[in-house]
Amino acid sequence: MKHLFKRLTLAGTLGFALAATPAIAKDPIKFATPMDFTAVYTFLTNEYSEGQRDYITLINENGGIDGHPVELSVSDTGNQPQRGIEAYNRAKRDGAILVDFLSTPVARAMVNRVLEDEIVMIMALHGRGDASDGDTFPYVFPLMATYWSQAALLVDHMNESGGGLKGKKLAHVFIDSPFGREPIPVLEELSKRLDFTLKTFPYASPGNEQSSTWSEVRRYRPDFVIIWGAGGGQAVSVRDAIRNGIKPEQIHSVVWLAEADMDTVGRDVAKGVRKFQAAASGTDTPVIQAIMDKVVNAGKGAGPKENVGRTYYNIGVATMAIAVEGARLALAEYGAPLNGEKLRKGLESLKDFDAQGLIPTVSFSNEDHQGGGFGRVAHWDGEQWAPLGDWHTSFQDVVWEEIRKGAKGYRESGQ
């Protein structure tokens, strides 16, 4: 037993021991991230959470936010709404002013509650896209491009790079779930506007087996393909697409495609696959460099060093960078102690923030909680994700039509 205990203590590195800065005396600012480490979102949770924790460690190493340390509590919800509710109630009791569940079902179940309790919920790249409407959802922040913005940007990219989409054929191959269907209204609207043919091809969840869907796609002979899934199904999509004669350059993916999927497909085979990128990957940006110097190389990293700079790690860093910057503004403007309302106002006053080049330059307001819907398309060059073009937005008028429609539905359903 003693031996086992010793090994356990030696085995890991840090876990939760974040508050390693004894000099700080001011009240901590509490964030809670109960996530799904064990069920559905496991393909990204570890990297994402590691990025979040490493960034918070960096902030605390640098003296916290205006002297206030940030406390980030991490726990597992197993993607079950009832466990999420328990974790949320616990976070609320413990005084957390920001929560992040990284799970669509859990986040959706929590929307009513955060609005009532005035606690900020960040919902980057999951949850409900219509929460970008800050008037209807004052305490919910999608922070990054919604799925609608991603679809619009991918279509824009095909239109620009492929010599115009007019008269071309686009296949939308998606996991048969609300998430997979979400971009369809935007794609339909754009197909009218840009005059291309759209056909949708669902495959059954969880997407381990898609071959029948892809043989249908092959018969359709598309010029461009959008793949819309998450987790293990994404690598299957890419592999089956290539197997059915679709060139990697024709494949355009939602944000959920990462290094691990490329390893599964084969790094060389997948060369040329394109995807939407919400945050730069790699370790070149100054903020990731700072994390390397002060956190990871100092032995204070929350997880394996190899993860640093990977797609989902950097997205995790980006979410916390925005949240911390919002808290900094809130502290400067409204003073301590922070609460959910002050943090919300802080985030809404965030203008032209790019986390030192990690993310596009985003601005929030009390109407726009999406931050503009910026992103870019990157392609796999065999080693890493290389951006094709600069950060930009596309067809935000179409996107906001969907956002307003969803938000209106929400307002009406609550009556």
Add this chain to the structure above:
Amino acid sequence: MFYRLSGLYHTRYASARQLWPITADRWQVGVLLVLAVAAPFLFSSFYLTSYLLPWLIFSAAALSLTLLMGIAGQLHFGFAAVMAIGAYTSIHLTRAGVPFELSLVGAGLMAALIGSVFGAAALRVKGLYLVMATLAMQYLVDWTIINVPAISGGAQATLQAPATQFLFMPLKSDAARYYVALLWALFLTLLILNIKRTSVGRALVAVRDKDYAAAVIGVNVVHFKLVAFFTSSFLGGVTGAVLAFCYYQAVTPEQFTFNVSVQLVAMVLVGGLGSVIGAYMGAGFVLLAPIMLTNFVVYLNQLGWLSVSTNLLSHIPLMIYGLLIIGFLLLEPLGLGKIYDNIRKYLLVWPFRHSGL
């Protein structure tokens, strides 16, 4: 000594056949009832909404399922779908302006109707084959909800539970939601306890034990199998509606997936097939043990006693949870309810060893 039998004289059949003929049992039930009613005043809103409320509602779900699985012996691996039908029906009815009380009944009827259609398969198949039939129900219902926007609520597939009231009590406060759930759980408890001692209950048990034998002694097997599916689905549908309105306050398809069905079956099995107190214990165990284990492990980690990666940390509770289930079932295959029963029987004759029966 603890369950004193001396001095108990039943001079009427009614008193001998009451639900709790022994005074000590009545005392326990009374104390639990007082605690349950006073809970909103005794516990903070955190404990009320995070533990007690979901526990009550999932116990109600386990009770509905145990009627079918435990008493009538019909396996059902799609019970979450039954609850989903109830939840969606009630929300759509309430949004259409139907009073909440009536939409609860509507939810039950709709679930009973669809549940019985799939239950009709039970007339032909048994055991594992019935499991397949009910699994088909789970996937068909899931698919229908996701693919029909009129049901799921459009692109976001989330429907908020509208503000409503139950018997002139607005469902706005935590306490109000808790009392509705408590009322439903109490009703179900008394219902199942009573079904077990009626002719219907005995007929269901006969069907469970051997349907040929039941037919030989004059039990209409077809009729009672359908009764079991209809009743259980009705109760499950209402429970789904209570779950949607009192706990989740919004319905999404993910709340009623196959995993939830498996959890419900686990609640019934771990608690003990057909046992009422077992349904409460099973629901408490399956629902709350993972949460408590997670919090305990996180606490150990914060103390610095358990320093491992977050990934492993998240899986340790699952391992302990699995071990506990195996442990309990090895100790007493008939479930947690049986463990309680053993203790009670032991104390009934204590300090003697056997009751002599």
